[in-house]
Amino acid sequence: MPFTVVVAFLFLAFSVDANPVLITSSPVTLPISRHLNLSSIHNLVHHDQTRARYMKNNVECSEPKLESHVVVNEPVTNSAVQYTASVGVGSPPTYYNLVIDTGSSNTWIGAGTEYVKTSTSVETSDTVSVSYGSGSFSGNEYTDSVTLASNLVVTKQSIGVAALSSGFEDVDGILGIGPVDLTVGTLSPSIESGIPTVTDKLFSNGQISVHSIGISFEPTTVTSTVNGEISWGGTDSSKYTGSIAYIPLTTSSPANLYWGINSSIRYGKSQTILSNTAGIVDTGTTLVLIASDAFKKYKTATGSAADSTTGLLKISSSQYAALSSLYLVTAKGTFELTPNAQIWPRSLNSEIGGSSSSIYLIVADLGHNSGQGLDFIAGMTFLERYYSVYDTANKRVGLATTSYTTATSN
Numbered sequence: 001m002p003f004t005v006v007v008a009f010l011f012l013a014f015s016v017d018a019n020p021v022l023i024t025s026s027p028v029t030l031p032i033s034r035h036l037n038l039s040s041i042h043n044l045v046h047h048d049q050t051r052a053r054y055m056k057n058n059v060e061c062s063e064p065k066l067e068s069h070v071v072v073n074e075p076v077t078n079s080a081v082q083y084t085a086s087v088g089v090g091s092p093p094t095y096y097n098l099v100i101d102t103g104s105s106n107t108w109i110g111a112g113t114e115y116v117k118t119s120t121s122v123e124t125s126d127t128v129s130v131s132y133g134s135g136s137f138s139g140n141e142y143t144d145s146v147t148l149a150s151n152l153v154v155t156k157q158s159i160g161v162a163a164l165s166s167g168f169e170d171v172d173g174i175l176g177i178g179p180v181d182l183t184v185g186t187l188s189p190s191i192e193s194g195i196p197t198v199t200d201k202l203f204s205n206g207q208i209s210v211h212s213i214g215i216s217f218e219p220t221t222v223t224s225t226v227n228g229e230i231s232w233g234g235t236d237s238s239k240y241t242g243s244i245a246y247i248p249l250t251t252s253s254p255a256n257l258y259w260g261i262n263s264s265i266r267y268g269k270s271q272t273i274l275s276n277t278a279g280i281v282d283t284g285t286t287l288v289l290i291a292s293d294a295f296k297k298y299k300t301a302t303g304s305a306a307d308s309t310t311g312l313l314k315i316s317s318s319q320y321a322a323l324s325s326l327y328l329v330t331a332k333g334t335f336e337l338t339p340n341a342q343i344w345p346r347s348l349n350s351e352i353g354g355s356s357s358s359i360y361l362i363v364a365d366l367g368h369n370s371g372q373g374l375d376f377i378a379g380m381t382f383l384e385r386y387y388s389v390y391d392t393a394n395k396r397v398g399l400a401t402t403s404y405t406t407a408t409s410n
């Protein structure tokens with residue numbers, strides 16, 4: 001073997017064994033918009049708790065895999081903070097505004113903009129239907145070209161085209177990037193392996209070399225902005241600092257249906273709020289939700305009071321000055337939420353029904369006590385402080401600090 005070939009071979013072998021070959025600055029990125037609109041709901045907390053309840057109950061439905069089992073997601077009109085991306089379907093593509101959801105795995109359109117069929121649109125003989133708590137959709141399955149970026153088109157991707165949908169008002173559907181198992185039972189007639197997600201399809205088509213997604217979100221103090229990015233097949237090193245800590249996916253059910261990890265939660269230097277347990281990271285949840293018993297400890301530790309208008313905990317400015325950091329402590333790293341990262345952006349207080357002079361905490365009650373296999377949800381307010389990686393190939397979630405991790409932005 002010529003020397004160069006040996007070197008190349010060794011390099012490849014090494015890279016594959018040690019770590020997947022990550023494209024350091026992935027060219028295949030999709031910008032994500034963030035939009036806050038709370039006009040139609042009681043409060044943020046209620047929305048997140050509803051989603052959490054469905055996510056937790058999913059376990060009963062998924063074993064055995066029933067055709068009608070509920071795939072959990074947020075009721076989208078109830079979503080205060082939505083992260084959406086413009087995704088093309090067909091050739092030439094028509095663009096649809098889709099919710100980026102790591103907590104569900106069906107990709108579908110048709111809630112708003114009507115499906116424009118082109119020569120690449122093929123109707124299958126199957127129907128799809130997914131319930132999302134207070135929202136749902138049902139319709140026909142098609143395969144079509146899905147344009148994620150100008151240089152990243154997924155051909156023959158299964159998509160749902162809604163004939164009926166409820167609970168989706170300002171969006172056209174969902175780009176489901178959760179684990180494929182969540183699609184099992186959504187197709188009729190049912191297929192055992194589920195419906196490959198866009199990520200699965202890109203990988204099996206050989207269009208990305210790493211079966212993984214990287215997501216960057218950033219804190220914001222305005223209601224609408226484009227401040228996120230999703231990368232397929234690699235991570236965007238311009239969006240994080242230091243190295244990525246990879247945490248193995250949890251084996252605990254039902255967190256293992258999602259992007260679940262084990263972690264404990266600590267307040268300040270030494271107070272354990274939640275002992276080591278399973279939870280998930282989720283782009284469809286806005287707040288950081290922790291089990292009720294942990295939430296009580298957090299409330300006491302911070303001296304905060306429940307605010308009935310927003311549903312959030314409220315603190316005074318002197319309590320804010322005395323607030324300690326909250327830490328997610330995993331086997332592979334500790335992730336700090338500084339005092340500033342624990343408060344809702346004050347300039348958006350009125351958007352959630354709060355008073356502009358108050359300080360609200362983004363840590364809320366999950367709605368059930370710990371020990372149930374899904375004891376915390378690190379939602380957007382966490383993910384806006386950390387770069388996150390959803391690594392199907394190696395069954396792990398990556399987290400890395402960013403320039404926003406300790407920033408004073410709220």
Ligand SMILES: *[C@@H]1O[C@H](CO)[C@@H](O)[C@H](O)[C@H]1NC(C)=O
Nearest residue numbers: 035037038039040077169170
């Ligand atoms: C907010 O949501 C409501 C209900 O879905 C919708 O009617 C309204 O147009 C939205 N506002 C903005 C600014 O998007």
Ligand SMILES: *[C@@H]1O[C@H](CO)[C@@H](O)[C@H](O)[C@H]1NC(C)=O
Nearest residue numbers: 248249250251252262277278
């Ligand atoms: C996570 O925690 C559960 C419950 O304590 C434990 O059984 C499991 O081995 C832990 N690790 C992983 C990777 O799931």
